[in-house]
Amino acid sequence: MSWLRALNATARSGLTIERRRLEPLIAFRGAAGLALVVLLSLGIFGPAVAASSAFGAYQAAIASFQRSWRARPVLALLSGGTLAVSTFLGYVSAVHTAVFMTLIALWAFLAGLFWAIGPAAGVIAASNVAMMLVTVTLPTSVLTAAGHAAMIACGAVVQAGLIVLFPVRRWGAQRDALADALAAEADYARRLREDPLAPFDPEPFVTARSAATVTRREARRRPAELRGTRGVAERVRPVLASLADPAVGAAAEGPERERVRELLAAAGSVLDTAARAVRHGEPVVIASQAFAVLEAPDTTDVLTGPALRAAARLSALLRDVVETAQGEGTSADTETLVRPTLMRMAPVALRTMRKETRGHDSPVLRHAIRTAVVAAVGYLIGVALPYGHGYWVPLAAVMVMRPDFSQTYGRAVARFGGTLVGVTIATAVVQLAHPGPYLSGALAVVSAGLMFLLMRTGYTAASACVSAYVVFLLDMSGLAVGQTIRDRVLLTLIGGILAMAAYAVYPAWETPRLRNRLADWLLADGRYAAAVVAHYADPAGARRTDVRTAVLAARTARIAWQEALERAAHEPVRHRGLSRSAAAGAQEAMAQLGRAAMLMEAHLPSRSTTPVPAAREVADALLHAVERGAKDIRQRRVPHWDEVRGTLAAWDGEGVPDQVVRSGAGLLLDTLDGLTAALDEEGSQARSR
Structure with a gap:
């Protein structure tokens, strides 16, 4: 693919708005936690402290939206705690440009290496670097810096507390992962009716297996229907394939094939029903016709040999699927997947990151090096330019950079487009209406709430909301005075160009x-x-x-x-x-x-x-x-x-x-x-x- 076609394709993907199922209750909870933190700290400590605590609450809420199977309160506390430490170190070193630039480069390098652990860790680490670039503009002394860092941590604690006190759809992500695997298997059974050699993508089962990996404490509290259904369902897929395949199953044509088509249709119905029950936590109600087909007495008269054995095995396994999906079955013959706690996971994560540093061709290592260089160079460019608030350059660059080409370039285009919209609207409101601290804080909360709601629909919408959030929050603290729409958009454009140029100069082609x-x-x-x-x-x-x-x-x-x-x-x-x-x-x-x-x-x-x-x-x-x-x-x-x-x-x-x-x-x-x-x-x- 030529560069022109590649840029066109990535630009389109970055600007695409996807239709995804929204989660308004979770978005409202995150916005409510942010509002609580902003209003209390604004009334008690003033605008500057309120801005710091808001960044902590915002970052904690963002972490809880990541695709991770860790408990959401743990993710919120971990994200807010690491941001507090990062910003305190940034506060202390911000007065010395060389020291601060070195710290930014080191933090950005570590954030890049965190992608070796997984996308959730990489996104949280990159967000910490971006937020640190903004928050270090707030305090003026070491003592004040410590207070601001403490308020950031408090914001994360508030969000974690709300997650615990007002849970939304407990075990919802795990339910969705298991239900998606069952639904994919049901679709596979129906496709086998028409194409006995139909392929099956195992990714839904890989995701479901990751979702089923829990800590020992979580294992004791996990709903019964999530304990054994996946293991039984995994054994159904080979039986479906063997029943449909003419080489080891039923004949390609004739009564055997017609009987197999009936069995596959019934299996798809049972699996779909089990998927809906697991997803919504409801009882499994199987149509009597489906079980009548699976247990029909004439099966032994029509099917013979391996096909007959597969049909009998399928009937028994589907019965087990229904029982486990209702929490009545046993998971004694299924594997127990135990995830270590964060403390025990830390040495494993360090070994994984260190392993990536040993190979020069590692995409993760190259991403870490690119991120560190771009963050440092972007900071110097931002300081040198006469626009003020130069952190917009490295902030934009760090937030769009990813280990692969298409995401980096797509997000860079989306970031610029979203920032253009978000900054234009927010700056226009600030310059025309001159809202006070409380109104600016409220507008920041609304912007963040929209971001929580729309973040899964595409990076353009998320960028527009987060840009508006930053503008309103800085206006609340009194630090946004004098910076125009042109300044912010131009600095964001420079950051995006830096990120794209870094990948072109030091790529990690697949x-x-x-x-x-x-x-x-x-x-x-x-x-x-x-x-x-x-x-x-x-x-x-x-x-x-x-x-x-x-x-x-x-x-x-x-x-x-x-x-x-x-x-x-x-x-x-x-x-x-x-x-x-x-x-x-x-x-x-x-x-x-x-x-x-x-x-x-x-x-x-x-x-x-x-x-x-x-x-x-x-x-x-x-x-x-x-x-x-x-x-x-x-x-x-x-x-x-x-x-x-x-x-x-x-x-x-x-x-x-x-x-x-x-x-x-x-x-x-x-x-x-x-x-x-x-x-x-x-x-x-x-x-x-």
């Missing part, structure tokens, strides 16, 4: 890494397939946990590939990884590889099942082949699977009684050949050029 991402996915999927095949060789001694671990690794690798491919699609760089056609073909082949392994997983033998010793040879050959194939892909060679093909040929000579094993192994080889064909086509095109 396109050249696509081959490594594909190799990682192949290795993870190959290990998953090998673990499944090996289970058939020794059912009594095999451990299902090995398969489960391999499944999770394969999901992680697949999502990493999908995210990388999406980022690469918007990058203005020449093709140095995989062409679009090769990437699309490779993705389709890899999705089918994981699906073939999943089909075999649906029929994993019990411990009393007769072993298939030859499966061990196939598993070993498959494991060796994918390890070598991953290396070939990284080194731009086309992988081959002669070892697997030879082992299967010898296996056929001996005769394999298990239809599922032989059919599944054949599907695995076919998908690997599909991957080779996709990569070989790219090589042929390169040679022809």
Whole structure:
């Protein structure tokens, strides 16, 4: 993609307003907490202290909106506490330009590294740097600085207290994550009716698994319907796929296929009903017709072999889904996902951040370096310009910068557009109406409330609201005098240009890494397939946990590939990884590889099942082949699977009684050949050029 097309695409994405479900009660709670803090501190301590406490309450509320599974009061306290510490250090060093610039660069570098922990940590850390740039303009002495920092912390405490006292939809995020996974599975069942080879994106289950990870204290208070439903639902998906697939399930046409379509439709109905019940905390009411189809006595007359076993397994699992969704089932056979407390998580987070600093090509490290340089340079530019309030430059730059190209450029355009609207309106109101401290404070609260309400609809709307909030808050404290609309918009534009230029000069392109991402996915999927095949060789001694671990690794690798491919699609760089056609073909082949392994997983033998010793040879050959194939892909060679093909040929000579094993192994080889064909086509095109 050329730079012109890339800039056009990112600008459009940044200015897009998305239709999202709004959360007015949560937005009102955040605005109420901010209003309480502003009015009390304004009446007791005056405008300057009120501005500091408002920033603490505002930042705490923003943290509670982040996509994190930590308790919201904890996020609010953590965000407000770190902002208080940051601003106090900024207050102390603000009188010395060199010292303060060094502190800003260091804080911005650490904020960039926090993206290694996750997006929520990265956003909170970046917001702390931005807020610190504003708040350090308020106090005049160390003692006053300590008081302002304390008020920032108090603002966070107020927000955390309101979250505890007035909870809105307890466990709502966890309910939504689990309900989304169930709904995605219901949609998958319906799509299988028309397309037996339909793909399934595992991301909803990855999100649901993250949501199900809780601390031990939270585990004791978690609603019963959230304790085992996900684990049971995860076992439904392979059964759905195996029932629909003609290779190991029902015949492609005839009475068997019609019966399977009825079963899949009933399964979709049951899963949809369970999803609605979990989302709203209501009892599960299943239509009698759906269960009548799943338990119809004529199933044994129509279906035979693996298809019959899959139908029986599906009926039993769906019954378990309903029971657990009503809080009546048991989760004894599901994994317990325990999240460490923040204190125990700190060493893990530090190790993760330190790991990113060891690789020069790490996108997170490059983002941290860019953020630090831009924050320091932006501060110097802002101080040098004759407009005053030069913090608008580094503030705009830090808030728009992200580890990937498309978000950074899209947010830069959105930031400028939103700031143009928000600053124009707010500055016009201030200069024409000359509101007093109380009215300015009220307008700031209204602006923040709108930001809380609209922040998920797009960055343009959020930028407009937050820009107006800052203008009104500074006017309340008496620090906005003399700065015009032109000054603020121009400084914001300079900050956005700095952020965009930094990425162009020191990028972290994803396109050249696509081959490594594909190799990682192949290795993870190959290990998953090998673990499944090996289970058939020794059912009594095999451990299902090995398969489960391999499944999770394969999901992680697949999502990493999908995210990388999406980022690469918007990058203005020449093709140095995989062409679009090769990437699309490779993705389709890899999705089918994981699906073939999943089909075999649906029929994993019990411990009393007769072993298939030859499966061990196939598993070993498959494991060796994918390890070598991953290396070939990284080194731009086309992988081959002669070892697997030879082992299967010898296996056929001996005769394999298990239809599922032989059919599944054949599907695995076919998908690997599909991957080779996709990569070989790219090589042929390169040679022809």
